Amino acid sequence: MPMTYSPMMKTDTLTLPNGLRVTLEHVPRLKRAAAAVRVAAGSHDAPSAWPGLAHFLEHLFFLGTATFPADQSLMPYVQQHGGQVNASTRDRTTDFFFELTPAAFEGGLARLCDMLAHPRLALDDQRREREVLHAEFIAWSREATTHRLAWLTAPLSRQHPATGFHAGNRYSLQVPNPAFQAALHTFHQRYYHGGQMTLALVGPQSLDELRELAERYGNDFSSGTHFLQALPPPLRSKTKITLPAFDPSRLNLTFALEGLPAGSEEALRFLFTWLTRRHAGGLLNVLTQRGWIDAVKPEVLYRFADQALVTIEFTLTEQGQSAQGCIAGAFFDWLRVLADQDDWGSLREEYALLKARERQTAPALLLARGHVESPQYNLELSAESVQALRALLNTLCPEQLLHPVEIAPEQSLPTWALPPANPFLRSPDSTAFPVPLPSALHVSQALSSQTGEGALYLRWRAESAVAPDTRRALLRTMTASLKGLTEEAGQAGVDMTLTALGPYWQLKLAGYSEPIPAVLAALTSHLTSPTTDAWASFTQPEPEAPAGMPIRALLNALPDSVANLATLSPASVSVQTETNGPALLADIWARSHWDGLVAGLPEVSLAPLGTSLVKLPGKPAPGRPQPGHISSGHYWQKISTSSVEHAIVLFCPAPPGDLAREAAWRLLAQLVQSRFYQRMRVELQLGYAVFSSFRHMEGQPGLLFGIQSPAIPTAVLLAHTRKFFEALTTHNAPSLAEWTAAQQALGDQFNEAVLEPRSTAEQLWQAYLGGHSASYFEALRRAIEHLTPADFKNACQDLTAATHGWLCLGNHPAPEPIWRTM
Structure with missing residues (x-):
């Protein structure tokens, strides 16, 4: 094509x-x-x-x-x-x-x-x-x-x-x-x-x-002729070995594939798309409903020439650990039914729509990477890939497993169903009767609807206090109920996330604007009445965080920590003692108020949006909530991780509500970013994960610094960070030429012509949470233009003195008494 x-x-x-x-x-x-x-x-x-x-x-x-x-x-x-x-x-x-x-x-x-x-x-x-x-x-x-x-x-x-x-x-x-x-x-x-x-x-x-x-x-590169890289030896060993399971909570069906025909790479992507789809009669739904698995993740571990190492990893429940033979049997039976299809016509049609939507919404970086990764990119499953898929399905059989699994002999297998069409990939019905938007939803005109992308943000706050672990359990329940819908929305180009941030529940729908009203309409029932299967999450213990880099765990926890610290006052009408999950959720929604922001949606999408908003749980907030802020002081929160390495994430809030000073802090962040990296990672060699940037966290502007080290203690990491701050106004201060260039570059980033839709929508939401007006970007540009070196120096002094507070998350206890533990 x-x-x-x-x-x-x-x-x-x-x-x-x-x-x-x-x-x-x-x-x-x-x-x-x-x-x-x-x-x-x-x-x-x-x-x-x-x-x-x-x-x-x-x-x-x-x-x-x-x-x-x-x-x-x-x-x-x-x-x-x-x-x-x-x-x-x-x-x-x-x-x-x-x-x-x-x-x-x-x-x-x-x-x-x-x-x-x-x-x-x-x-x-x-x-x-x-x-x-x-x-x-x-x-x-x-x-x-x-x-x-x-x-x-x-x-x-x-x-x-x-x-x-x-x-x-x-x-x-x-x-x-x-x-x-x-x-x-x-x-x-x-x-x-x-x-x-x-x-x-x-x-x-x-x-x-x-x-x-x-x-x-x-033409900077030297000339050369393309040559084929050396072909590897066979993947499979002539000697078979059997190893004990690495992790009893995982089942890996792994295949060492050789002699793959052309088109196999796309054929694998096609197969993985339907393997992970949640729908009635699908493999994932059936195994989940039987209580055997929580998730399935297919992965290509190695791919070159005609070889591939592929694993299908099932995350097992406690019950599933004793049903691995049944799970493997169901997987191979599902493959058999898929292979029996004539030419996968309906799935190929759906796949073409998925690929087209990917291209409609992909940022420049993903498009560029796609061209070098798959030069023969097709929107449809090519005839070559159809043949490769047929060969692949014939190859994926129990005899080819690298780690053998004994297939359960007699089991009750379901009647498998092919995935239905994703409704969000089709244009919605445009006959909806227009309903006025509630005043609690603020419509921003700062993001043009001509880009085809937009965002809707909603947040709820209940007038009753609920224990944090109970709030998290309710969030897990709603999230579990929304899983299938979240995946369908993602395929249609809409990123959907539901998060708990301090006393708030926050919903974000961002991306391709056309389906957003339909996605909102479909998700409301999952908020008020999660599915029966999803309620199992409410009574189960909170799952352990997956092992990985500790600094990632700190970053994941930071927004909630900021929201808790910035809350003006606790929601304190009453403390909930209800333990029945559905009754508790209903009571919270009955006592909650919501507000929100929409940006980038065309007029034709706002009418059906109003219809969906009327059905939202909770009541529209009577007025715009006042923004919170972090008080001065040093705050520490320990986040437990399984790693022995030391990691810190330090958030230093800028002065709230003051755009002139926010502009100065943004410029400070721009000027210190490469310096911080050079000092901590290159010169001091504290670790390999080092970063700094300007961030908005739940309406709080500020500078964010992060370091992870395999050996340097937390106290030393903080001491080096303090010394770096102190040097900013002395020997590490930028020259006038550097300052001017940085000021120009910063101002250019807020030119309307280069504001990328999704990040722009996120900044508009953060500005809304921070209490700024609709003209936020225009006012910020003016503030950047009028900055002087004195403003920069004042920002440095405020940062060093922690004038507006410091919040540090670490995977070890606070190293000094100055820190107040959260």
Whole structure:
């Protein structure tokens, strides 16, 4: 099928004289532009004598070049202009990608191409970065996912690189060794040339503009001819081994697939789409209703040439742990029924709608990455992929399991049903009688409805106090009831989340605007009357947080902590003692009031929205609630994690309700972001997870700092952070030129022409929670324009003195008496 997806999207491909293959896509709806580079080389292509070399080189690229020194390189440049940047080294590929405003895009592309073509590879840089990778290695080696992967791949052939060590640490990355340096430079020369690379540029710019940029900077790479990477040996070992289960709460049906035909990658995506779909008569629903599983997650662990390692992981309930043979039998029977279909016509039609909606809503970064990951992208399941699917279904059988499971002989199997059509992928009925919007819903005009994307935010506060664990149990119940609807909305381009934030329940519907009213109408009954199956969540103990990086657990807990701390006064009409779940939920809704914000929805969508809002639980709030704020002081909350590493997340609130001072704090955040990273991660080498940024948390503006270290104690991490703050007004202060450039870059981020719809809607909601007017963006732009260095200095002093309070979350107790434990 041609690579033109709609009259508004245009694509082109070209190959530069140096062999670089380029894909360009012009998408007028986008407010940002993105670039992605894929190099046909990954961890398995590095010399076996130097494990981790490919990943190490990926890190070194970001440390500056002769043209763009470290402080002017890609990462600080993207951060200064409010963009995104990252890289990823996989088994046989390495990807680099960023997203920026169109005005700043050329500067980002120049830096990306220059750093890949002309890395410095200075020995001092290598020594420092090796220690960062070693810290990453320590954390990686402790993660349960690492041990799970080792167990899953253990039965494979020892000759296959998928069973090898490729992470890299200070012992495998022998920087002073001349042989290692020779291998590093040879690897770069062998793979980082035009012939082994692909580049994708996506944005609102015309194809001619994008082509000019690709030719100007893509020719930086040395010329080369594309060659096929070395084929791996067979996946399967000739000697079969049987291992005890790694985790009794997981059932992994794992397949080592070889000889896969062309089109298999898309065939797997098609299969996984329906495997995870929640619907009556579907595999997931049946196994959940029988009380055997909580979730299913299919995953491609390895993919190259005609090989793939695929696992289907079932998260088991306590009852399911003794029914693994039945679960496996049901899975294979479901596959049999799917294979018996003639050509999957209805599913292919639905799949095409899903893919089309993905493209309608995908940001520039995802579109660019998609082009380098799957150059032959199709909106439909191609004839080639249909044949591959047929072959795949014939291959996925019990005899092919890498970890054998004894299939239960006689079991009561259901009558399987194919998934029904997703109603949110079709245009809604437009005959709804218009109902006026309640005054509790504030309509923002700051986000244009012409983008096709919008958002609806609602929050409820009850007039009765409920124990926090009971509130969480009720939230789990409603969330469980909403699972199927949440997935259908997501497929239709609407992100739906229901969260508990302090005394509030908050609902967000954001994304493709057309289905939002219909999604709201469908979810109301799940809030007031969750399904019978969902109520099982109310009486079950709160599930343990999944193992992983502790800093992620801290970030997940932060919004609720801020909301609790910023609450003006407790909801205190009465304390609930009701223990019956449905009765308690009904009473809470009866005593609650809601308010909200809608942005980006066209007039045609507001009429049915009014109809749905009338049916919401609770009553519309009589007036706009007053914003809360965090009082001065030092607050500490310990979040328990399974990790032995030390992590902190420090939120420093800016002055509430003052846009001039908020502007100064935003500029401060922009100027310290790369400095904080350089000081903590590069110079002091405290850890590998280091970040800082400006954030709005439940209406509270502020600066957020985070550090995770494998060995440095919490008290030392905080001490270094304080010293960094104190240096901001002295030897670490920005020059006038830096200050002016940062001020200009910050102001440009709030130009209406570059405001990305979803992030804009989130900022409008945060501004609403903070008590700002409808002209928030315009007033903020003016405030940024009028900033002076004195404003910056005052912000630094307020930050250092914790004038407006500090909230720190850590996975260890507070290190000093100054901290008040929450």
